[in-house]
Amino acid sequence: MLYQVKDWDDAYANGIHIPRGEDFPAQWEAAAAAFRATARREELSSGDLFLPDTTPKGLAVFIHGGFWMRTSPAAWSHLAAGPLARGWAVAMPAYTLAPRARISQMTREVAAAVTSAAERIPGPLAITGHSAGGHLAARMICDDGTLPDAVAARVRCCLPISPLGDLRPMMRTAMNDTLAIGDAEAAAESPVLLAPCADIPVTTWVGAAERPEFIRQARLLADIWAGLGAATDCVIEPGRHHYDIIEPLTLPDSPMTRTLLA
Template sequence: MLYQVEDWDDAYANAAHIPGGNDYPARWEAEAAAFRKTARQENIDGGDLFLPENTAKGLAVFIHGGFWMKTGPAIWSHLAAGPVARGWAVLMPGYTLAPGARIAQMTRQVASVISDAAGRIAGPVALTGHSAGGHLAARMICDDGTLPGGVAARISACVPISPLADLRAMMRTAMNDVLAIDMAEARSESPALLTPCPDIPVTTWVGGAERPEFLRQARLLADIWAGLGAATDCVIDPGRHHYDVIEALTRPNSPLTCRLLG
């Protein structure tokens, strides 16, 4: 069957295609607030850092989504629960949202916050992020000096969840009225158009019930980077949609958390 997108805005619309989709933000805020009440948290410029009871085994990073235009780290705090229970510190970096910043600026901001946290927490660094955050997680391991060499050398895994890997598609949506992605930025900021750092295992993770474009983007990144020599996998999580595919990070022994932490 031929696949062709006829409505680019609908292709990336999630809430309209998820039962009760509009109820999820309030649920996330409540779960995040409940987690913060009992979590050990350290103040860090530009993000939230959650700590385990004992010396951290390493640093896990979750980068939030929202099409680079919405939300912030605080709404996703509960997703730190799984890695923290496994003894890892968890960083949730923030970044300036569009139209206040271009995507290239967000890339630099997130890299700076990760570098700061990596200076505080010893051991391996495991990267993940969701949707636009999946884009930024993949962008961190592109072989163009985005992260300092010492930090990049510590990355043990990168697991972009439902990533937006090729920004050229976003240029066709009404969101680009705010994002203002042009072809030059699409080429310089799309992980699928860049080369990954060597020796970092990459797993794209996407819900089986997601919009076809998110499935395509997840497969695209895994396939292209495999062709550039990276060890990649694309996991399609059966029955999961764009809003619940991330819930597995709240559980220490879920397949998603295990893939991230090894």
């Protein structure tokens, strides 16, 4: 069957295609606030660092989504619960949102936050993120010096969730009135157009009930990077949509959390 996108705005619209999608933001904020009330938390230069009760086994990084225009780490704090329960520290970087910043600036800001957190927490690194945060998670391990060599060498897994690895379709949406992505930035900031660092396993993860474009993007990143020598996998989880695909990170023994920290 031929696949063709004719309405690019609808292709990347999530909430209107999810039953009671409008209820999820309030649920996330409530869960995050409850988690923050009891968690051991320190401030990063931008964002939060959550600490386990014992010496951390390593550092997990979660980068929030919102199409590079919305939300903040505070709305996603509860997603640190799974890695924390397994003894890992969890960094949740903040970054300046569009239109105040271009995506290239967001990449630099997140890389600086990851580097700062890595200086405080020794051991292996595991990087994940959701949607636009999935793009930034993949962007962290591109072989172009985004992360310092010593930090990149510590990364043991990259797990982009519902990632937007190719920015060029975003240029066809109304969101680009705010994002202002041009051809040069799309070429420089799309992970699918860049090479990954060597020896970092990459698993893209997406819900089978997501919009077809998110599934295509997840497959695309895994397939292209496999062709460049990376060890990759693409998990399409049955029954999950764009808003609940991240919930397994709250659980220490979920397949997603285990894959991230493997």
